[in-house]
Structures are given as structure tokens and as C-alpha cells.
Amino acid sequence: MADQSVSDIVVGRLPLYLRALDVMSKSGQSFVSSHELARWLGTSSAQIRKDLSQFGEFGVQGRGYDVHELRANLRHILHLEREWAVVVVGAGRLGSAVASYPGFAQRGFTICALFDNHPDKIGQLIGNLRVRPMSELADFVQAHRVRIAMIAVPASAAQEVADQLVQAGVRAILNYAPIDLVVPPSVRVENVDPALQLQHMTYYLSEE
Amino acid sequence: MADQSVSDIVVGRLPLYLRALDVMSKSGQSFVSSHELARWLGTSSAQIRKDLSQFGEFGVQGRGYDVHELRANLRHILHLEREWAVVVVGAGRLGSAVASYPGFAQRGFTICALFDNHPDKIGQLIGNLRVRPMSELADFVQAHRVRIAMIAVPASAAQEVADQLVQAGVRAILNYAPIDLVVPPSVRVENVDPALQLQHMTYYLSEE
Numbered sequence: 001m002a003d004q005s006v007s008d009i010v011v012g013r014l015p016l017y018l019r020a021l022d023v024m025s026k027s028g029q030s031f032v033s034s035h036e037l038a039r040w041l042g043t044s045s046a047q048i049r050k051d052l053s054q055f056g057e058f059g060v061q062g063r064g065y066d067v068h069e070l071r072a073n074l075r076h077i078l079h080l081e082r083e084w085a086v087v088v089v090g091a092g093r094l095g096s097a098v099a100s101y102p103g104f105a106q107r108g109f110t111i112c113a114l115f116d117n118h119p120d121k122i123g124q125l126i127g128n129l130r131v132r133p134m135s136e137l138a139d140f141v142q143a144h145r146v147r148i149a150m151i152a153v154p155a156s157a158a159q160e161v162a163d164q165l166v167q168a169g170v171r172a173i174l175n176y177a178p179i180d181l182v183v184p185p186s187v188r189v190e191n192v193d194p195a196l197q198l199q200h201m202t203y204y205l206s207e208e
Numbered sequence: 209m210a211d212q213s214v215s216d217i218v219v220g221r222l223p224l225y226l227r228a229l230d231v232m233s234k235s236g237q238s239f240v241s242s243h244e245l246a247r248w249l250g251t252s253s254a255q256i257r258k259d260l261s262q263f264g265e266f267g268v269q270g271r272g273y274d275v276h277e278l279r280a281n282l283r284h285i286l287h288l289e290r291e292w293a294v295v296v297v298g299a300g301r302l303g304s305a306v307a308s309y310p311g312f313a314q315r316g317f318t319i320c321a322l323f324d325n326h327p328d329k330i331g332q333l334i335g336n337l338r339v340r341p342m343s344e345l346a347d348f349v350q351a352h353r354v355r356i357a358m359i360a361v362p363a364s365a366a367q368e369v370a371d372q373l374v375q376a377g378v379r380a381i382l383n384y385a386p387i388d389l390v391v392p393p394s395v396r397v398e399n400v401d402p403a404l405q406l407q408h409m410t411y412y413l414s415e416e
Contacts, residue, residue, distance in 0.1 A: 015407035019386060023363075041388055079410045086406075097305035098402075103386065107403035108410075147413055148406065155231075172409035174402055178227060178311065180249055188412055190405035194306075194382055195315035197398035198294075198356065199223035201380035202287045202316075204396055205355050 010051050014074055016041060017048070021071040033064035080108045086148045087141060087170075089161050091116035091124065091131045094176055095152030100127035109148070113140055134164075141168035150174040151181075162189075218259050222282055224249060225256070229279040241272035288316045294356045295349060295378075297369050299324035299332065299339045302384055303360030308335035317356070321348055342372075349376035358382040359389075370397075 020040050024032055034045035041048075052058050055077055058070050075081055086109050088099045099114045114126060117134040124131045132140065140146070149170045151158050158177035165173060166187050173189045175181055178196075181189050228248050232240055242253035249256075260266050263285055266278050283289055294317050296307045307322045322334060325342040332339045340348065348354070357378045359366050366385035373381060380396045383389055386404075389397050 011411050012408045014411070015404040016388075018407065019401075019404065020388070023387070042390075077411065078407050079413055080407060084406070084410060084413075093305060094309065097301060101302065103403055104406070107407065109403065109406055148409070150402075171413055172406070174405055174409075179231065180224075180228070182250075188409045190402075190409060192400065192402050192405065193227075194358075194398075194400050195311055195317065196223040196227065197382055197400065198292070198312070198317055198380070199226065199286050199288060199315065200220045201356070201382075201396045201398060202292060203219050203222070203285065205287055205292075205379055 006054050010054060013043075013051055014078055017052075018071065018074045018078065018080075021067055021074065024067050025071055029067050031060075031064045032067055032070075034059070036064070082108075084109050084148050085112045085144055085146050086110065086150060087113045087115065087137070087146050087165075088150045088152060089115045089134075089137070089165070090152035090176075091118075091121045091126060092152065095150075096126045098150055098152050098176065099129055111150075112144065112146070115140075137164055138168040141165065141170060146170060148172045148174070150176065152176045155179040214262050218262060221251075221259055222286055225260075226279065226282045226286065226288075229275055229282065232275050233279055237275050239268075239272050240275055240278075242267070244272070290316075292317050292356050293320045293352055293354050294318065294358060295321045295323065295345070295354050295373075296358045296360060297323045297342075297345070297373070298360035298362075298384075299326075299329045299334060300360065303358075304334045306358055306360050306384065307337055319358075320352065320354070323348075345372055346376040349373065349378060354378060356380045356382070358384065360384045363387040 020037060034048045037048050038045040056073065058073060059065050088095055088111055091114050099111050104111060113132055114129045115132050115134050115137050116122060121131045122133045147170060149165045151161050151173060153161055155177045158175065158179055159181060162173060162181045162183060166183055171187055173181065173187065174192060175189055176192045178193050183189055228245060242256045245256050246253040266281060267273050296303055296319055299322050307319050312319060321340055322337045323340050323342050323345050324330060329339045330341045355378060357373045359369050359381060361369055363385045366383065366387050367389060370381060370389045370391060374391055374395050379394065381389065383397055383399045386401050391397055
């Protein structure tokens with residue numbers, strides 16, 4: 001489905017454009033120029049026009065982009081017209097926060113199951129999800145054709161969990177464990193490691 | 209302090225190298241070749257050698273990099289030889305999880321205060337931090353010379369919080385609110401928005 005000729009960096013910017021359009025749409029704005037979108041996102045209007053032109057002709061001469069239409073187009077391109085089912089592995093403090101965070105559902109992702117291997121955790125209710133044992137993971141993923149998972153287990157357990165997820169059919173992993181997962185080329189991994197982002201910024205902070 | 213001639217993309221990769229070296233160091237490994245580091249990180253050895261060469265001569269001919277030494281050098285370059293004090297604004301579910309996440313302290317960041325403006329939240333104990341009222345934010349940041357903050361408030365409140373933080377002297381913001389903050393050029397912002405990362409990956413998932 002995805003056009004492989006488009007660079008992954010460009011693809012990575014589309015959700016940012018969509019996020020801005022979501023806000024504009026909610027506030028009732030009908031049109032937006034590439035200049036306004038660029039100011040909003042701290043980028044250049046040329047960049048936005050160039051990025052979007054790779055997917056079609058979206059602008060209207062003199063009026064800019066139709067907010068509703070461009071939003072619908074981006075949702076189509078990113079395969080967000082459907083709800084995606086997501087499983088979370090790890091029901092510790094982080095996994096619990098992730099599983100009950102309302103921001104995912106608002107953006108197209110329904111967390112449908114939460115797994116852990118600790119006897120104390122299994123059966124507990126977190127948000128509206130009851131923690132399932134790891135032994136049920138593969139069957140659940142296969143039965144519900146789940147393609148997306150989030151890993152929120154300790155670093156030492158993350159690779160094994162990733163292997164199980166991939167084996168069961170998961171194709172996209174959001175990894176909260178602070179290690180680099182090894183997966184086949186057909187599987188995408190995005191890492192969430194805010195400490196990395198802090199360490200990136202401290203480079204620019206002088207020591208006083 | 210920071211060498212402005214080094215590209216921000218290269219700087220952004222240093223914490224990744226450091227994270228790998230942290231693991232190697234813990235497991236007692238003394239030397240690592242650029243090839244092994246590259247395999248670990250899913251990048252090329254040429255990339256790693258090129259990145260590191262911008263900061264000095266770190267490799268030892270025929271033996272690769274001294275893990276302990278390179279780790280110490282990267283910590284120096286990234287200003288991680290000291291502990292950084294961090295304030296968290298927003299004591300909701302996300303802010304509470306962020307404030308009590310042990311992964312920050314292990315990587316050089318001490319969360320020293322948690323702020324919220326909701327009367328029900330103020331005074332509550334979250335982890336070992338008592339939630340402080342927003343009215344104390346500016347004084348606290350100034351008194352403790354805090355340079356780093358995390359924003360975990362709703363999108364609608366995030367810009368105002370960012371303005372207050374910048375005004376008080378914060379120079380680096382980790383933003384968990386799903387909006388683009390506007391800050392002066394002297395202030396760095398990194399955004400944590402896992403839904404964006406999921407939306408990036410769904411581009412590559414076919415709709416079955």
C-alpha cells in the first residue's frame with residue numbers, strides 16, 4: 001500500500017501536519033495557507049508544499065489548503081480511516097499509564113489488551129482492561145489480527161517479547177524499553193525514550 | 209559550550225551511542241569495534257566513526273573503542289557528568305507517571321518538583337514529591353536554577369506553562385502535550401507524542 005519512493009523522513013512529517021490540521025479543524029478553520037501551517041510547525045512553507053506534492057495536488061490556488069479535505073487525505077495516506085487495535089505488553093507503572101492514556105484512542109488507536117507475566121498482575125483491572133497472562137499473547141494477536149503492539153517491559157525482557165509479537169503477526173512496535181530491538185525488515189519499530197531526548201538537549205545547555 | 213558546527217542530527221545520535229555503551233559497560237565489556245556498535249544500533253560503522261570523529265580521536269587502532277573511556281567522553285560532551293534538576297508541570301495521570309518513572313534518575317535527571325494548579329492535586333504525594341501550586345513555579349525554578357522542565361498538562365494549557373517556564377529561566381523543555389510550542393531560539397523543545405510515532409508506522413501497514 002505504501003509508496004516506497006517517498007522518503008521515510010517525509011512520511012514522518014505527515015502526522016505532524018495532521019496534528020496541526022486536527023486542531024484547526026476543531027476550531028472551525030476552513031482554509032490554511034502553507035505559510036500559516038509552516039509558522040505553526042516551525043518549518044518552511046516550501047518544505048510543506050514539497051512534502052505534500054509527493055502525495056497529490058492538495059492546494060487551491062489563492063486559498064491554500066482546505067483543512068477538512070487535506071485532513072481527510074492525510075488520514076487516508078496514513079491508513080487512519082480505520083481504528084487500529086493495539087496490544088500492550090507490560091502492566092507495570094509505565095505500561096499501566098500507557099494502557100489507560102486516552103490520547104491514543106483519540107488518534108485512531110484502540111488498546112484492546114494488556115499482558116504481563118507476573119502472577120500478581122494477571123487478572124488485575126487497569127482502566128477497563130483486565131491484565132492477561134503472556135501465555136495468551138500469541139493466540140490473542142492471531143485471533144484479533146493485531147498488527148501493532150507497545151512494549152513496556154524492562155529492557156532485559158524486551159527482545160524476547162518482541163520476538164513473540166513478531167512471531168504472532170505484529171508488524172509495528174512502539175518500544176518503551178531502553179534497548180534497540182532486533183526485528184525482521186518487514187517489522188517497524190519506533191522507540192519512546194524521553195531520557196534520550198533530554199540527553200540530546202543537555203548538549204546545548206552550558207554548565208554553570 | 210556546545211560546538212555549533214556539529215549538526216543537530218549528529219548530536220541526536222550521541223545519546224543512542226551512550227545508551228549502547230551503558231549496557232556494554234554494565235555487562236563488563238572493555239572494548240567495542242565500530243562494526244559491533246553499528247550492528248547493535250542498526251546503523252553503519254562508517255556513520256559511527258564519522259559522527260565520533262567530529263568530537264575527537266576516540267578509537268584505538270585494531271582494538272576499537274575503549275567502552276569506559278568512550279562512555280566517559282560522551283557523558284562529558286553531552287554535559288551528563290552532573291545531575292540535572294528537572295521540574296514536571298502537570299500532576300495528572302501522565303505527569304504522575306513521568307514524575308515517578310525511575311528511568312530518568314538512572315540517566316542523569318533528578319525530578320525535584322511537581323506542579324499543578326488543581327486544588328485537589330496540590331499537596332498530594334506522588335512518589336516522594338508533594339504536588340506544589342503553580343504560583344510557586346517561577347520562584348522555585350529561579351531559586352534552584354532549574355534549566356530543564358517537562359510539560360504534562362493538557363494541550364490547551366501547554367503554551368502558557370511554557371511561557372512561564374521560559375520566563376523563569378528554563379532552557380530545555382520535554383513537551384508531552386500534543387501541540388507545537390512556540391519558544392525563543394535560546395530554548396530547546398523536544399516533543400514526546402507516541403501517537404505521532406504510531407501514525408508514522410501505520411503508513412507502512414496495509415489495510416487488510
